[in-house]
Amino acid sequence: NAGVTQTPKFRILKIGQSMTLQCTQDMNHNYMYWYRQDPGMGLKLIYYSVGAGITDKGEVPNGYNVSRSTTEDFPLRLELAAPSQTSVYFCASRGPGGRSSYEQYFGPGTRLTVT
Amino acid sequence: GNSVTQMEGPVTLSEEAFLTINCTYTATGYPSLFWYVQYPGEGLQLLLKATKADDKGSNKGFEATYRKETTSFHLEKGSVQVSDSAVYFCALRLALSHTGNQFYFGTGTSLTVIP
Numbered sequence: 287n288a289g290v291t292q293t294p295k296f297r298i299l300k301i302g303q304s305m306t307l308q309c310t311q312d313m314n315h316n317y318m319y320w321y322r323q324d325p326g327m328g329l330k331l332i333y334y335s336v337g338a339g340i341t342d343k344g345e346v347p348n349g350y351n352v353s354r355s356t357t358e359d360f361p362l363r364l365e366l367a368a369p370s371q372t373s374v375y376f377c378a379s380r381g382p383g384g385r386s387s388y389e390q391y392f393g394p395g396t397r398l399t400v401t
Numbered sequence: 402g403n404s405v406t407q408m409e410g411p412v413t414l415s416e417e418a419f420l421t422i423n424c425t426y427t428a429t430g431y432p433s434l435f436w437y438v439q440y441p442g443e444g445l446q447l448l449l450k451a452t453k454a455d456d457k458g459s460n461k462g463f464e465a466t467y468r469k470e471t472t473s474f475h476l477e478k479g480s481v482q483v484s485d486s487a488v489y490f491c492a493l494r495l496a497l498s499h500t501g502n503q504f505y506f507g508t509g510t511s512l513t514v515i516p
Contacts, residue, residue: 290444319504321506326508326509327508328490328506328507328508328509329445329490329506331504336501376444376445378444378445383502388433388494388502388504389435389447389450390445390447390504392437392444392445392446393444394442394443394444395443395444
């Protein structure tokens with residue numbers, strides 16, 4: 287089991303460029319999440335999905351888009367990158383709750399710099 | 402609103418010292434509480450959890466007790482090791498009637514253990 291994988295690990299974008307952060311999980315989890323981690327600010331939820339075809343906004347969705355065409359993949363799209371989007375991005379997934387106790391499994395993160 | 406507050410870091414300790422990282426929460430309802438650990442260059446991993454008042458979560462020598470009366474979930478370890486150097490996040494899960502399960506993370510506390 288690879289768990290949650292994210293690509294790329296690092297990326298530098300120029301202002302106005304676009305990119306897609308990839309996230310894949312092999313645990314057959316329905317729930318998937320995108321967070322950003324700014325220094326000293328903890329994790330903020332960008333978007334989440336409760337299953338294939340269903341996505342919803344989190345706390346800080348502006349400037350981002352997501353899709354969930356399969357259970358495994360949950361890509362995050364940045365359109366017109368801005369310096370305020372410089373951050374570390376984490377993808378996470380979890381099982382249905384109950385005995386799994388809602389534990390989230392995190393990918394290793396993507397460090398994005400927008401200059 | 403719902404939130405998690407952690408003691409600010411960074412925290413630097415000598416090996417074999419006693420560790421406490423304070424965490425308090427504000428929540429409507431009955432949250433589950435978690436501590437996650439993030440080692441350098443990696444994503445967050447679940448360290449321990451507690452799902453109801455007076456529960457004690459424990460793992461790898463770390464402990465935390467869910468105290469409803471003080472709304473706290475302080476992380477403790479009796480004797481830290483260099484390998485415990487990481488960032489520690491307190492988090493809670495709430496089941497909300499309109500939006501389902503929501504997760505809130507603290508800002509993280511960086512711990513460095515020196516030999």
